[in-house]
Amino acid sequence: MSDHKSKHPLFLIIAYLAIAGGLSVLLMSLYLLTSTIEKQRWPVTDITPAQSGLFYQVGEKRYVIQKADLRRNHAINKVYYNPDRPEQYLTALPSYWWHLYLCMAGLIVLYAGLHLLRERERNVQSLGFE
Structure with a gap:
């Protein structure tokens, strides 16, 4: 039997917010990236x-x-x-590098939220605020 401790609600809230924020930034930046890559294919004409x-x-x-x-x-x-x-x-033509950076930031925040959600041996006292 595992003695699974329940997590502090603060950790759960932070984990869910990080997951939601990471997913939203990742999806938004992927949309912007595909739009920018599509614009790279636009034909050129003289003024x-x-x-x-x-x-x-x-x-x-x-x-x-x-x-x-x-x-x-x-x-x-x-x-x-x-x-x-x-x-x-x-x-x-727009640069797509910023959208790639945003994709990576979204992945990092998403991973941090998932890691915090799965972490087992952390409690509020270990943060040292008290």
Whole structure:
């Protein structure tokens, strides 16, 4: 027979919060990562100047580039556009490294919560707050 001690409710709450937080960060960052990797495949087109401003052309249709996007990257001459919805464009491809870092952080927090949930020989007195 095992003499299984019940855990302090504080440890259970912290473990469940860590598991929930780790899962939510992991799922959110995986969604952002797949979205960013999808944008890496967008085709590129040249920017054409006109009297009314700048535009890019996809097929026979012209799309105007917003001035707010040009202030951030003032030396651009190409844009990346969504092939399904050509009115969506990017002046620079996004980096996926931050999403990978978030995935790893979510995994670490999830593992810490699972470890705390399975830990057996820890009690509140061992923390030294008293």
